[in-house]
Amino acid sequence: MNTAKVIGSIHSEEAARLRALARYEIMDSPPDGSFDRITAICARMFDMPIALVTLVDHDRIWFKSRYGLDAAQIDREPGLCASAILSPDIYVVNDAKFDPRTLANPLVSGSMGLRFYAAAPLTTSDGFGLGTLCVIDQRPRSFSAAEQQTLQDLAAVVMDEMELRIAALRSITREAEREREFVAIVGHELRNPLNNLHLSLSVAQEELEAQPEHPSQRWLTKATTYARGLSTLLSELLDVARADQGQMNLKLAPLDLQQLMEELVEQVCLQNPLHSITISGSIRSSVMADPLRLEQVIMNLLTNAVKYAPESRTIQVVLSEDVDHVHVSVADEGVGIPQAQQALIFQRYYRSPGSDKNTQGLGVGLYIAANIITQHHGRIWVENGESKGAVFHFTLPRRPIRRAAP
Ligand code: ADP
Numbered sequence: 001m002n003t004a005k006v007i008g009s010i011h012s013e014e015a016a017r018l019r020a021l022a023r024y025e026i027m028d029s030p031p032d033g034s035f036d037r038i039t040a041i042c043a044r045m046f047d048m049p050i051a052l053v054t055l056v057d058h059d060r061i062w063f064k065s066r067y068g069l070d071a072a073q074i075d076r077e078p079g080l081c082a083s084a085i086l087s088p089d090i091y092v093v094n095d096a097k098f099d100p101r102t103l104a105n106p107l108v109s110g111s112m113g114l115r116f117y118a119a120a121p122l123t124t125s126d127g128f129g130l131g132t133l134c135v136i137d138q139r140p141r142s143f144s145a146a147e148q149q150t151l152q153d154l155a156a157v158v159m160d161e162m163e164l165r166i167a168a169l170r171s172i173t174r175e176a177e178r179e180r181e182f183v184a185i186v187g188h189e190l191r192n193p194l195n196n197l198h199l200s201l202s203v204a205q206e207e208l209e210a211q212p213e214h215p216s217q218r219w220l221t222k223a224t225t226y227a228r229g230l231s232t233l234l235s236e237l238l239d240v241a242r243a244d245q246g247q248m249n250l251k252l253a254p255l256d257l258q259q260l261m262e263e264l265v266e267q268v269c270l271q272n273p274l275h276s277i278t279i280s281g282s283i284r285s286s287v288m289a290d291p292l293r294l295e296q297v298i299m300n301l302l303t304n305a306v307k308y309a310p311e312s313r314t315i316q317v318v319l320s321e322d323v324d325h326v327h328v329s330v331a332d333e334g335v336g337i338p339q340a341q342q343a344l345i346f347q348r349y350y351r352s353p354g355s356d357k358n359t360q361g362l363g364v365g366l367y368i369a370a371n372i373i374t375q376h377h378g379r380i381w382v383e384n385g386e387s388k389g390a391v392f393h394f395t396l397p398r399r400p401i402r403r404a405a406p
Contacts, residue, residue, distance in 0.1 A: 018058055020128035024166050027055060027062055034161050035065035038133065038154055043067045046147060048135040053122075053158055054081040055131035064131075078105045084119035085129030090148045093117040095140035116141040118148070120155035122162070133158050176244070183241040190234055197227050233362065239296075240348060240364050243371035250290040250375055254399060257294070257326055258283045258319055264295060265317060268302045274313070275306055281319040283326045285398045293372045297380075300365040301330045301392045307359050309334020309389060325378075326398050331391040336384040345382065346370040369394075 021027070035053050042051035050068040054061050061079040063072060076082050080102065084091040096102040096115050107114045119134035133155040143151075201224050208214050242248055265277045305315045312333030320327045337345060337352070344350050351363035373380040378396040385391045 014058075017128045017130070020124050020126065021055060021057070021130050024130070024162050025169060026064060026162060026165070027057060029064070031065070032165070035158065036067070038158055038161070039065045039067040042133065042135050042151070042154060045150070046135050046143075048116075048137050050136040052134050052136070053131065054079075054119075054134060055122075056082050056085055056129075061131070078107055080105065080107065080114075080117055081119060081132045081134060084132045084134065085121050088121060088123055088127075088129070090152055091117075091119045091121075091132075092143050092148065094142060097140075113138045115139050116143075118143050118151060120148075120152040122155055122159050124159070130162075180241050180244055183237050187234060187238040187241065194227070194231055194234060198231070201227060236362055236364050236368070239368045243368050244348075246371075246375070248290075248293060248372055248375050250293060250372075252288045252290055254286045255289045255291050255294065257287050257289070257328070257396070260291065260294065261298060261317060261319065261328065264298050264302060268299070268306065272306050275315055276313060277302065277315045277317060279317045279319065283319045283321050283328075285321055285326060287326055287376075287396045288399055289376055289396065290372075294376075297369040297372050297394065298328075300369045301394075304365065304392075305330055305332035305334070305390075307361075308332070312389060321398055324398055325395040327393065327395045329391055329393045331385050331389055333385075333389040336388055336390045337382055339384075342382050346380070 039051040039053060042048065048068075050066075052063050052067070052069065053065040054063055056076065056079070059076050060073050061076055061081050063069070066072070080091075080093070083101070093099045093102050094116060096105065096108040096117060102108050102114075102117070105114075106112075114136055116137040116139065117134065119132035121129045122131045122133065123129050133151060135151065201220065204220055205224070208217055208220060211217070239248075261283075262279060265279055269275070269277050302315070302317075305312070309315075309332035314333060316329075316331045318327075318329045318331070341352055345352065346366045346369075348367045349363045350367075351361060370380050373394050373396070376396050378394055380392070380394040382390055382392050
């Protein structure tokens with residue numbers, strides 16, 4: 001075989017190994033109790049200052065778990081683990097200063113002062129070495145055959161843990177996909193009969209128009225209200241499915257947010273004569289936004305202020321803008337939202353304890369609102385007002401104002 005061929009096969013072998021590593025979706029994942037327990041056990045059992053679960057990427061060695069070391073990763077050169085994964089057996093360096101494999105390694109000659117190193121490779125069932133479970137000391141050590149066997153067994157436990165972890169991740173993803181498909185299919189199947197129901201009700205309503213005192217009139221009004229409720233529920237469910245997939249399909253156009261706000265406030269005031277809603281401040285610039293989706297966000301905030309703070313008489317809307325953003329806040333005079341729940345209320349299906357018995361809702365309004373705002377590259381959050389009540393805020397990027405040419 002010529003040299004070029006050998007190098008070529010090394011490259012494709014390494015590419016296959018990196019693909020195997022990618023299968024586990026573990027690189028740069030957050031710390032994980034089970035891996036940390038294994039490195040802690042190694043350090044204690046073998047009396048080592050450092051124990052690591054390492055994974056060898058194309059250019060770096062990343063530590064899935066590190067006991068006794070601050071660094072999160074090191075370059076692949078001069079890392080020792082890159083050599084350790086080349087063989088399926090345990091790799092032991094008793095005194096790195098005198099071992100020809102390591103004596104020139106900067107980890108040995110440099111400030112790290114590494115003297116002892118033992119690594120059991122993390123090998124996949126199809127034979128790829130992904131990294132190691134290794135222990136390190138700054139003094140020369142011996143490592144008995146029994147200790148070597150234990151380290152190898154623990155490396156196999158690390159591998160099992162990686163398999164379990166990816167199996168769990170996959171099953172969660174599959175579950176979420178099935179749920180989304182179910183909602184989307186059921187949603188579309190329900191849409192048609194529901195539209196027909198609305199149509200039939202409005203025909204019946206027209207026919208009864210001439211006889212307002214007819215005994216069926218009352219039932220017809222009720223049926224229309226129920227059908228409307230069902231449509232809202234269905235739209236919410238479909239929106240959740242879309243939001244989950246990040247597919248709100250925004251139709252962006254320049255929008256006068258202040259005008260939209262004024263129209264919607266007027267509409268909510270008409271529907272809720274007991275509440276007064278004031279607008280202060282102003283937004284002169286326009287935003288690039290989907291008007292129907294923004295209407296949905298604003299209506300959700302305004303109707304929530306009415307729904308969850310029925311005792312508040314005044315709801316204050318404040319409009320403002322700075323160089324980059326426009327800013328809208330909606331403040332009510334209700335009980336507010338406990339600090340611990342302020343992030344939770346934007347989650348899917350979350351309803352504060354107690355809201356079930358008093359008000360209707362699926363707990364998805366704010367989840368959808370947050371998705372819409374995020375997809376517009378804006379931000380949404382809530383805080384408690386200075387005296388009482390909740391204050392919801394959202395910002396959106398402002399459209400640049402073109403200056404007239406001088
Ligand atoms: P829904 O109204 O369908 O329950 P939302 O996502 O709109 O869902 O709201 C989630 C939860 O946030 C509500 O159940 C309620 O407990 C809380 N919440 C929303 N707005 C307010 C508000 N203005 N004041 C107090 N609590 C609120």
